[in-house]
Amino acid sequence: MSRPVRTRIAPSPTGDPHVGTAYVALFNWALARRLGGSFILRIEDTDRQRSTGASERMILEALRWLDLQWDEGPDRGGPFAPYRQSERTAIYREHAERLVAGGAAYPCFCSRERLDALRAEQKAAKAQLGYDRRCRALAPAEAARRRAAGEEHVIRLAMPVDGETASDDLLRGTITVANSQVDDQVLLKSDGLPTYHLANVVDDHLMEISHVIRAEEWISSLPKHVRLYEAFGWEPPVFCHLPLLRNADRSKISKRKNPVSLEHYRAAGILPEALLNYLALMGWTMPDERDQFSREDFVAAFRLESISLGGPVFDLEKLGWLNGKYLRDLRPEELLARLRGGPLADSYLLTILPLVQERIETLADFVPYAGFFLAGEVSYEAQALPRLAAPGRGPAATAKAVQELLEGHLDPILEWQVAAVEQALTSFMEASGWNAKELFMPLRVALTGRTATPPLYETMAALGKERCRWRLRRAVEVLRAMKA
RNA sequence: GACCCCAUCGUCUAGCCCGGUCUAGGACACUGGCCUUUCACGCCGGCAACGCGGGUUCAAAUCCCGCUGGGGUCACCA
Structure with a gap:
């Protein structure tokens, strides 16, 4: 209880910077600032197929745009560097071995084909899905021999067969799940890289994260994580699962039904402070119930315990209203600066100017001709x-x-x-x-x-x-x- | 389907922990009006919710149980 507060945002660089990342980052950032702790950025790029440097750069840029400053991260280092999981693979392997040695994990030699077939079978029989633990029965010496021979394998968590695992969530109390419901999760993939579950737990511990504040979709894997802490003999952090942002139909927010890229909001002319304020409204209410508040006021009043749990529908209309309030509060000079940092940035103008230049006759033609380059959305001309x-x-x-x-x-x-x-x-x-x-x-x-x-x-x-x-x-x- | 999470106006939410102060408050949207050459802003007003059924209690939005509904997860993705 006396250890310093350390929170983190741990995005996976597998696509465009996501509004959900900003949402989770905001609450992590706010708690760290509120309690005088540290906020860490860690890149979870253990998916070799999907992770890209371009995505990582865009995520960092988006978080900077929102001014959610991190104290430690891949770009600025820190006492627990490196902060990019692809640079920490030896650590995960070593920890996986430790679990194998202690009997809390085991090598599995089952092929993907067998696993696929197994899953299909279970599905057809409407049985519970999951690994059948065949390799768990292997004698350790036999498993070691096959590993030494270079046979392809993964490392799986040996979940207790009976009993139940109780996990505490700050917002939801104790969540108890029968161990029979929990799969023997793969911890180390056959390419030698860890899965989320291993890397996340190991790093959160080594980086001394005090509060794991993440999205609700992780609740179902909580028992695995709790089991890992237990197997390592580590004290788990405080877990807090935030509600999921929703589409209008209440499903998890998705790009089919909503703009989810932070780049969209920037291009649409949303001010970063307005977006943050709006995101804060999703589950949090100021003690005086006002809708507009500065980040300083937010940090000063923030209490993690009083986040509400209903899955909030992301409402572009209310975001627009809030943004309008922020915009009108700007002094003209500030507004000008915002325009010059956004739609009227020299760099942007310089990319569209060559396209426009040969098609206009006077300087006055520019705005009417190039309007669609500057607008958030367009209206169709009657003949178009x-x-x-x-x-x-x-x-x-x-x-x-x-x-x-x-x-x-x-x-x-x-x-x-x-x-x-x-x-x-x-x-x-x-x-x-x-x-x-x-x-x-x-x-x-x-x-x-x-x-x-x-x-x-x-x-x-x-x-x-x-x-x-x-x-x-x-x-x-x-x-x-x-x-x- | 199994497991887990959740449940107040159309939407974001306050109230719920510590039952009476709730004829349930605020905001967005919608709507009537005022301001105004127009529009926008702003201001005043209106509409609109405790999912259902059982308990407990003198009293339940608030506590308990069940149901229903919604959501998430069930990958060598995170």
């Missing part, structure tokens, strides 16, 4: 609207195509450049049978609201991924509402 649907295909088919293009080809792009956009459109056309002649005008209208614009690839690259995403999604909705 009918051309949102491809003539030979119709609105429904066009909607479907745009959606496929978006989800299958555009979404995966991490580094949004002209070449990447061109490649995505090309691959979509090859896969779908659409050609440029029929596809490009609908896209042009969807993205700009007009029929006459600079070249499509360059325009899309300049607009940025999030503006394109948002506008294409809206176009899909408009198309669906159109009569064939």
